[in-house]
Amino acid sequence: MGHFFGYGAILQVIALVHYARRRPDGYWIWIIFFGGGIGAAAYLLAEALPTFGTMRHSMQGFSRRKRIHMLQVMVIENPSAGNFEELGDLLLDEGRYLQAKECFDRALGSRTDSIDPFYKRGVCEFELGDWAAAVADLERVVNVDPKYAYSRAQSLLARALAKVGRTAEAEAAFSRLLERSTSSESQAVAAEFYLDQGRAEEAREIARRLLARRVTMPAFQRRRDRAWLRRASKVIRASAQKSSTTAARPARETTTEESNTPPDRALGR
Numbered sequence: 001m002g003h004f005f006g007y008g009a010i011l012q013v014i015a016l017v018h019y020a021r022r023r024p025d026g027y028w029i030w031i032i033f034f035g036g037g038i039g040a041a042a043y044l045l046a047e048a049l050p051t052f053g054t055m056r057h058s059m060q061g062f063s064r065r066k067r068i069h070m071l072q073v074m075v076i077e078n079p080s081a082g083n084f085e086e087l088g089d090l091l092l093d094e095g096r097y098l099q100a101k102e103c104f105d106r107a108l109g110s111r112t113d114s115i116d117p118f119y120k121r122g123v124c125e126f127e128l129g130d131w132a133a134a135v136a137d138l139e140r141v142v143n144v145d146p147k148y149a150y151s152r153a154q155s156l157l158a159r160a161l162a163k164v165g166r167t168a169e170a171e172a173a174f175s176r177l178l179e180r181s182t183s184s185e186s187q188a189v190a191a192e193f194y195l196d197q198g199r200a201e202e203a204r205e206i207a208r209r210l211l212a213r214r215v216t217m218p219a220f221q222r223r224r225d226r227a228w229l230r231r232a233s234k235v236i237r238a239s240a241q242k243s244s245t246t247a248a249r250p251a252r253e254t255t256t257e258e259s260n261t262p263p264d265r266a267l268g269r
Contacts, residue, residue, distance in 0.1 A: 008037020015040040018047065046219075064090050081111040088120060097124040115141045119153050126156050131163040151181035155189055162193055171197070184210060184225035184232075191235040200239035207232040207239070 015032045028047065031039040071087040088103030104121035112118075122137035138157035141148050148154075158173035174190045187210040195203035210232045214222060222229070 008040065011037050011040035011044065015043045018044070047223075064093060068094070075106075079106065081107040081109075085117055088117070092120055092124060097127045100124050101128065115144050115148065119148060122153070122156060122160075126160055131160045134160040135164060135166075146176065147180055150183065151177060151186060152183075154180065155183075155186050158193070159189055162196075167197070178206070184213075184228035188228040188231045188235070191232060195235050195239055195242075198242075200242045203235050204239040207235040211236070 012032055019028060019032065028043050032043050033039075035042065068087065068090045071083060071090070075083045075087060084103045084107035088100045088107060091097075091100035091103060101121055101124035104117045104124065107117050108121065118137045119141045122134045122141065125131075125134035125137060135157065138153055138160060141153045142157055146154060154173065154177045158170050158177055161167075161170035161173055170193065174193050177186050178190055187206055191203045191206040191210070193203075194200075194206065211229060214229055217225070
């Protein structure tokens with residue numbers, strides 16, 4: 001029995017480390033703390049075990065970096081559009097957006113018959129904060145295929161339009177996005193846009209619809225979309241604060257007007 005409790009403490013430490021890194025649903029922290037070794041084991045089975053698949057992605061990362069090195073040598077000898085596109089894809093997966101953009105620039109310098117490199121260059125430009133360039137590339141993609149990359153091209157375009165101050169076009173783009181896509185990312189970013197535009201009720205409704213779907217989401221999808229679900233929760237909290245502030249303002253103005261009313265007028269004299 002003593003050994004069990006000793007192992008239980010170890011399981012709790014492992015579970016807490018995983019919880020701190022992954023930030024799953026908040027109730028798990030209580031199960032880990034008060035459930036002891038059994039609670040920690042339940043957490044690890046429910047939340048940690050399914051994420052062990054990320055170890056495979058880590059191994060893929062090693063092979064990807066090896067392939068990047070090979071392609072960096074290959075493009076010197078054979079600077080074909082195909083080689084630059086593949087190198088750009090791998091660099092994009094690594095989050096090396098500036099280098100990836102440079103590769104797509106080289107690829108598009110000799111071949112423009114596919115919208116995929118335009119889309120991926122647009123992703124790089126968006127991540128680098130080059131909103132105007134992102135708009136140009138993503139508009140080209142969306143004009144050919146409005147649902148490209150499961151409507152993520154439309155999502156990034158709408159957000160980039162908002163960033164450059166083309167609000168009316170961004171609003172139309174978000175409206176089209178909501179018609180075509182039900183992804184968590186699309187719903188969350190649209191809710192954030194409407195909140196920024198002062199349309200708190202619409203933003204809250206979109207966020208509520210997204211969070212209502214969480215109940216029926218498979219566990220893997222909840223983990224995958226956790227960041228977007230949290231952003232939707234923030235929209236609901238922020239929209240509630242804006243609504244309460246707006247409601248309080250007329251009351252304060254009325255009180256101020258009453259306090260500024262001369263006594264004679266207040267008595268009807």
